[in-house]
Amino acid sequence: MPLLCESSASPASLRATHMLDFDPEVMSVAIQDGVLEHVQLECGQFSGQIAHTAAPESWVDWGRYTLSVLARGDLSRDRVTIAMALQGQGDWRLQGASALTGDIVVFPERGELLAALPPQAQWLSVQVSRERLDAAGLAVHAYSPSQAHRINAGEAPELYRTLASLAPVLAPMPSAETYDSAAVAWAHDQLVDGLFAQLARLSAAGSVETPLGPTERHHVVRRAELYLEGRDEQSVRMEDLCQAACTSLSRLERAFRETFGVSPRRYLTLRRLAAVRRELLRRESHASITDVAMRWGFFHLGRFAQDYKALFAELPSQTLRSRRH
Structure with missing residues (x-):
């Protein structure tokens, strides 16, 4: 039976469901604003996890299934859906064609999903307005509802690093701490930026x-x-x-x-890390490392400390101690 974990601060922003067996009803809403039918294709004991997060301008869904399943049905009527095959033991089948781990599929509004997921599959779905893609200069043509635009993304190392850093927010475990809406919104923007950048590079390579x-x-x-x-x-x-x-x-x-x-996103990150260091070195400042980091948009403090040390060859706490001597 599924186990449900919700954020007490903002129920709509964070929801994780853990399944100990195959539950088609729970999986029917695996993608927000969609209605999907699932069929278990492989014999055995099924288990899985689905996580949903919502920010004002984007929705993110993440899933992990131990056995091969078929998923088909209707996606969002009002938003473009960007789906990515993250991991799996074998090939995927997307829209009737073979696909590989790392492939990105862009569905228009009222899109229809038809996918056969391999064993140990992990997937990601991001829903954004068409206006956001248009503003980034990413053309999503007016396909019919049953069509999608598939791009073979290969390994996409930068995007996978982004996903790894955001996993604690976007795919929490039941025992994880709750995250506030600002952290969720920040994670969404980081993820959308990473996907947009990858789509832009792939589109540019083909034109x-x-x-x-x-x-x-x-x-x-x-x-x-x-x-x-x-x-x-x-x-x-x-x-x-x-x-x-x-x-x-x-x-x-x-x-x-x-x-x-460097990329624009990396440039922004480096500037924000420099701003944090500038504040930590100010002798008149009494703010804590956590306060300074979060003020500059670093909500995942463990990852922030790693990035800070990698860039400046010392931890934020060491910077703070050096200021006091």
């Missing part, structure tokens, strides 16, 4: 774009920096940065990589 000249590159980066200087960086989303820089996400990525040698 012929005019090269970025020095003048355009300078204007793109300068407009983006001016936008960042006037905002609290922890709330910045890539599509907002694209609109401020008057460009698409693929060209924004190219401009930042060619100018700074």
Whole structure:
């Protein structure tokens, strides 16, 4: 029977269901705003987990099943669904075609899912408005409801690192601490940015774009920096940065990589880490490490400490102690 764990602070923002056997009724709402039928394809004792999180402008669902299952049915009527095959022992079948772990499938509004999941499958689903994709310059064509746009993403190492860092928020265990709505919203934006960046790179690789000249590159980066200087960086989303820089996400990525040698998201992270270090080194500041980290958008404190040490060769606590000497 399924076990349900909800956040007491914001029930709509975090919900995890753990199944000790095959339960088609629970699995029918595996993807929010969808209605799915599941059939167990493999003999044996089934178990699984489904986690749902909701932020104001996105929904995220994550699932893990021990045995092979068939999933089919209708997806969101109002949002674009981006699904990713994270892990599995064998090939997937998506929309009647063979697929591999790492593949990304984009479904239009009122899309229809038809998938055969392999044993030990893990999957991820993100639902966003079409306006967010349009703002990032990512075209999702008006397919018929039964169609989807599939991109072979390969290994996508940056995206997998992002997913690993967000797993405690987006796929919590029953004994995990509850997370507030700000942490969930931050995790959603990080995930959406990672997916958008991967889609932009794959789309650019399959098309012929005019090269970025020095003048355009300078204007793109300068407009983006001016936008960042006037905002609290922890709330910045890539599509907002694209609109401020008057460009698409693929060209924004190219401009930042060619100018700074890093992606826009990595650039934002490095700036936020520098801001944290600046505050920790201020002798007049009495804020705790946790307060400073969360003020700059680092809600996963364990991952923050790892990233901080990797960049500055010391832990935040060591920085704080050096200030006091």
